Amino acid sequence: MSLEPDHQALQASFKAALRHEAPPAGLVGVDDDDRALRFAVYRNNVQYGLSRALAARFPVVERLVGPAFFRAMARVFIAASPPRDPVLLGWGVDFPTFLAGFPPVAALPYLPDVARLELARGRAFHAADATPVAPEILTSSDPATLRLDLHPSVEAFTSDHAAVSIWTAHQAATPPGPLRAAGAECALIGRRPDHTVIVEPIDTGTHDVLCALVAATPLGVAAERGDPTTALTLLLRHGLIVGAATGEPR
């Protein structure tokens, strides 16, 4: 199909103007002020819409820094990493990296990890569906060769900071009291059959076992990393084992 150079140029100037003060040339209006005020509606729509989309993806980051600060920070992020396609549920994967390099939040070193936890929750929310298997699967085969299929939503999360405690404490709209957490924390993230996304705090040993299970390591081998009891109990309780097979991985 033929592309109209004028149309391309006009949309390029319109897009550039969305980031600057002056409207593009070629608009109808009573005067410059009138054109500028009209064009500002589009600029505000773009900024407001994307800022709200980012806040919906990272609600605890927004609570931690406050809505006004978040809006201002979102402007910088939007300019640096605008969405590339209209599926906004896939946008923001580089927000944790952005936060780690954004000097105004350097005093909150846990913030990038809280954002990573919120990204993992988003992935779990939208992950593919799969039906849990009966718990008997664990006792019906030789654990040395049994490989578990975990639900596509399952992730083993780890943070050098107390990101799990901080995230958990900020689930209510009211700010929490002082936290007693410190040091590294881990969590199992996944989606239950009722579509609830869970964040279960786990110790580092259980995290190591879970990492092995996510990588389809045979149960007997995974157990060499630590006691698998907690990981298996949580996976069964939340319906996150969706298949099992013996032998080589498929």
Place this chain on the structure above:
Amino acid sequence: MNRLPPTVGLGFKPEHFADIVRRPGAVGFYEVHAENYMGAGGMPHAMLARLHDDHALSLHGVGLSIGGAGDLDPDHLRRLRRLVDRYRPESFSEHLAWSSHGNTWLNDLLPLPYTDATLATVAAHVDQVQTALGCRMLLENPATYVTFEASTWSETAFLAEVVHRTGCGLLLDVNNVFVSAINHRFDARAYLASFPLHAVGQIHLAGHDTEDLPTGPLLIDSHGRPVADPVWTLYAEVIARTGPLPTLIEWDANVPPFDVLLGEAGRAEAILAAASGKISHVA
């Protein structure tokens, strides 16, 4: 694919899911924004499947950038095709607007000049969408805040020509007509008199906000309040000419309780009933 019943529908809000399941058939159909259902699975798809068990479904895209100068995104067309195949919606609609440019998604429905060149581009894009989805689509008239010196076509003549060239249908957003008429100081009734009503397959109604510029009022298509009285009047005039058409109430910001939306739906239902000579029977 335009099999919506000529009744009133509502934009689906997940917070209303429990109300909707409790009252199946409270309205004739629901609309969803396609881009919100492009994840692999989970709650959004579970809700949509359940919704579609009991109701007709209007799939409304906001991401194709049909008025964009560049090519349509083939990945996005494939995502839409997957949704159409999975849910078999009764209608698919998109906008006369652009929203992406050069690998950036701008997240708003942006206006375009109406010229021979943009007409050719839009018609080619509509053709491409209809081929990719295997169905006839509806194209929606925009609410705009600026117009272009370069335009040589009126919006209604432009839309009529897109219909003529592609065989697509139109989605007439009566609130958008009113918003644009106030913003650009033209007569909404004259616009509707020249609108190709024969091609309209669905109507949208929504609320707007008002800003005061030094040069006069500027209406904002905000979808955050009840439909305004003059928009209801224009809607009744359109329906008196066309007969009952599928009519959607849009309310996307400051979403109220489900019963408030049913109240708006009831008002539209009464207008449809008057046009078909039937007694109103709002659920």
